[in-house]
Amino acid sequence: MASTAEAAAPAARRETERSVGVAAAVMVVFLIAAPFLLYPVFLEKALCFALFACAFNLLIGYVGLVSFGHALFFGWASYLAAYAAKSWGMPPELAILNGTATAAILGIVAGSLAIRRQGIYFAMITLALAQMMYLVALRVKLTGGEDGIQAVPRGHLFGVFDLSNEMTMYAAVLVIVLAALFLIYRIINSPFGEVLKAIRENEQRAISLGYKTDRYKLLAFVLSATLAGLAGSLKAIVFQLASLTDVHWTMSGEVILMTLVGGLGTIFGPVVGAFVIIAMENYLAPFGQWVLVIQGVIFVLCVSLFRRGIVGELANRLRVRL
């Protein structure tokens, strides 16, 4: 977990804000330059997963809750976004909104069930709920079963921007993801975020200070689910596809891996982790099943030797918070 000395002195706070600002600037410059150097579709995918991982990190890194079922929100949001765009002919912004709202509702239901138990049970409950909804996705007509929803139209964003142009699509994804990441940053640093960290460090004490911790946990869970849903909806529009892969438990595992590789409880870690893992999967695609083994090995190595993750390690070396 991240260091506990949060916002001790104003000077330290300013220091942190400066380092975060510099890192954010580097990230934005890289992301603006990137489509001229790398495949835009690869970058769009990585950005969607970066948002997904950041949404997940909001829970694991700042509230200390490990959800093993985030594929539920990511996958179902992508189904509903794809369905809205294809079958109802909604424009992309409304389709994305539709998917995101679905995730929010699922987040309220799953969250209010899962926070009834703590620690290890929380992980098992979220996993079981996600598996249940995976089995539902396998059955119901809306999702298209094994085929998924294919050939989803990208459409025109706000009726103006033609998303079938790859650069326009990239710009749209970039703006939405950066806005969401900024929102997450603001949540973490708000008074609400401070209470979340207090719950992570010592829930009993937070309760004794008069905080209704269950409400805080639920709100954090719903925010996390909603943002994961936004990521899933975006992905459905970008790839014009919503499929069972996105609701399967391996997807929940993947987002945990991204966050772990980048650094649990760091601001930029999940973004870096998502890019690393997506790039790795791209290069390893020809090796098929080995991807699973390699993911597992990375899990084991990260937990055994490299618990801070890439960004956490970097921040530790530079003695800043990132």
Add this chain to the structure above:
Amino acid sequence: MFEIFGIPSQALFGQLLLGLINGSFYALLSLGLAVIFGMLNIINFTHGAQYMMGAFVAYMLLQYLGINYWAALLIVPVLVGALGIVIERVLLQQLRSLDPLYGLLLTFGLALIIEGLFRNYYGSSGQPYAVPDSLQGGRNLGFMFLPNYRAWVIAFSLVVCFATWFAIERTRLGSYLRAATENPTLVRAFGINVPRMVTLTYGFGVALAALAGVMAAPIYNVSPQMGSDLIIVVFAVVVIGGMGSIMGAILTGFALGIVEGLTKVFFPEASNTVIFAIMIVVLLVRPAGLFGRSL
């Protein structure tokens, strides 16, 4: 043959039997999870993969070395359990002082590795494993046909479950174990080697999973994903029962298997989600689980 609620008795009891079989596996696996959780304070995510390994090692022993089912029933738990001991010594032990979440992530990674390796070599289709000769066939009970092998699985898993319960709740070794679960430091001060006990407990839990795997091999096809599908259901079983009590884990496992079997008769389309639905109801009504100490 006769009918009950308009359902032929053969179908009803057949599904009940299948439910009891599933229930035996839920009971064996959730028992292992509970034992491991008690000592190591982690949820062993690798449990499903270790169950799958049990089935696969039995299959490989038969295929490559011609070692039969009965010998496999003894050898496989020892082999897979020994591998579990290595895992505990090399990987899990260093996480003792950390947040239990790391144990969860590590065992999840191990599950991916094991499943991935088996998928590489055996693909995702299942391999058949023949029912041992001595348990071929079955008997007609009048209201249903009872295959011998299935009767054996239910009887044997009941014996294993209750033997485990007896060993933990009624023997001296078990009392050490329970004491070490409550207060490891104090038990160590009495001169008992707690770290070794932790290692052996993990090995034992893993061996139970492998034993379940061997028993499952002739019933289900031996396939690399048989573990991950099952373990998620077992997690729901554990959430329903709570991990505080050994007997609770056994009873919940069998009961849920039966409920699942009955659902298959009356609402077939809900049969694979019914356990999750029960989990939701239990969380709403009795959040600590049926047998759980409040957590």
